[in-house]
Amino acid sequence: MNDVLIRIKQGMEDFSANHQEIAKYILENPDCLETCTARELAEKTYSVPSSIISFSKKIGYSGFQEMKFNYGNSPFDCDNKERDFLRPFQLVNKLLNTKVYNDTVNILINANRIYILAFQMSQVTALDFYLKVHKVDPTKIMFFRSFDEQVRSIPLLNKDDVVLMISNSGECQEIIDCQKYLPEGIKKILVTNGIESTLSEFCTHELSIGCFEKNILTFKEIPTDSRNALLYLMDRLFKDMIKQNYDDALEKIKKSSLFFSNI
DSSP states (O other): OOOOHHHHHHHHHSSSSHHHHHHHHHHHHHHHHHOOOOHHHHTTTTSSSSHHHHHHHTTOOHHHHHHHHHHEEEEEEEEHHHHHHHHHHHHHHHHHHSHHHHHHHHHHHHOOOOEEEEEEEHHHHHHHHHHHHHOOOSSSEOOSSSHHHHTTGGGGGGSSSHHHHHHHHOOOOOHHHGGSSTTOOOOOEESSSSSSSSSGGTTEEEEEEEOSSSSHHHHHOSSSSSHHHHHHHHHHHHHHHHHHGGHHHHHHHHHHHHTTOOO
């Protein structure tokens, strides 16, 4: 069990009536320690922020922030941590045998060029995929780290190309705004964690993982688990793109490598 919850259970008999109410709420709703501020937890327990802080000190922490941190990083919470670590990969694995996934792989293989649209944090996933594909076939893929450059280069596209939109939430306004510039009839693939997102209205094929963070702020601004899900899905797409000509792909990668080219 989580170290913070153990301390709360062990101290129940010594708590004041106010602290007991706080303790009961936390034990019944432990995720509140990850999602709530001290003020929000105080509102839920009909107390005040100072009571939340004094409760935290009562069980041995310097304040609510330290208790909150230790709840999320407790060495006694190995089972939960392992489950949380595996969740992004399990969600992606559910997609791998679907028709839309197989169709997406075939579209990417047969595309004249793959043109990536990605903004801010989603560019981490985009760049990783771009660098892998570029090693196999530099002419196959286009990606610019500057989003302005991505938009300015849209006129280079034609109907035989494929637009690959990578957006963690599926609500990236910058990508939504540039839909009007994309060639009519071009295939558009959306890779996202969003469910029925705004961008899904514009795509022809959607790979929606549904891996969300517990906190909407981290999901939108500093994704971790959801970013891992995107990275894993893009890695699987890359592997399935090259598996039919795997030896040939490895040879091309070797030739593009300064390290292996001399071996």
